[in-house]
Amino acid sequence: MDPKNALPPRARKRLIVLAAVILLLLAVNLAVPARKVRPPLTARTLKDLAELATVEYEVTKIVSHKDIAWYGDRKILFETAAEVKAGIDLNELADQDVRVEGDAVTVTLPRPRILLFNMKPGSMREIFNESGILRSDFSNQEKDALLSLGEKDIRAKVAAMDVLDRAARNARILVESWLRRSGYSAVRVEFRAAGGAA
Numbered sequence: 001m002d003p004k005n006a007l008p009p010r011a012r013k014r015l016i017v018l019a020a021v022i023l024l025l026l027a028v029n030l031a032v033p034a035r036k037v038r039p040p041l042t043a044r045t046l047k048d049l050a051e052l053a054t055v056e057y058e059v060t061k062i063v064s065h066k067d068i069a070w071y072g073d074r075k076i077l078f079e080t081a082a083e084v085k086a087g088i089d090l091n092e093l094a095d096q097d098v099r100v101e102g103d104a105v106t107v108t109l110p111r112p113r114i115l116l117f118n119m120k121p122g123s124m125r126e127i128f129n130e131s132g133i134l135r136s137d138f139s140n141q142e143k144d145a146l147l148s149l150g151e152k153d154i155r156a157k158v159a160a161m162d163v164l165d166r167a168a169r170n171a172r173i174l175v176e177s178w179l180r181r182s183g184y185s186a187v188r189v190e191f192r193a194a195g196g197a198a
Contacts, residue, residue: 072132
């Protein structure tokens with residue numbers, strides 16, 4: 001070894017200590033997991049999700065009508081369908097509906113409701129349409145009136161199903177899961193009472 005290029009013992013010692021400190025810091029950095037910084041949770045954060053549809057159904061209805069007169073009968077039978085989505089409208093959240101205490105969060109959601117009821121005209125399928133010789137065919141106006149009765153029937157059918165209860169269960173599971181993934185260890189999701197209060 002060339003004595004001109006050799007480090008003095010004191011500098012060599014400093015270099016070894018510096019290398020040991022760097023290795024120690026690297027080891028500590030790898031051993032201690034970085035803590036995830038959770039973004040602040042506010043009503044505005046949840047409002048960004050807007051309408052949260054948690055249940056979707058397609059409800060079909062067979063509508064039949066018979067118009068009997070002494071000079072001839074008219075009969076019609078058709079099938080119609082409605083797309084129904086239920087869930088919660090997160091735009092109704094207020095700041096007091098989200099309470100955060102450390103790693104615990106309580107969210108009070110609005111009551112679930114029907115978010116979409118859509119009966120497309122194209123979903124109507126005529127199965128049977130017969131008119132007597134002296135009778136005119138069903139007009140579009142009469143068909144629309146029958147379709148309106150079918151819509152009322154479907155709405156009554158949906159109201160009798162547990163659509164809103166299912167929407168509430170699914171919303172609770174979805175929001176709880178999302179909040180836990182956001183880093184909250186204790187999550188409580190509740191719904192406003194029927195009058196609007198929590």
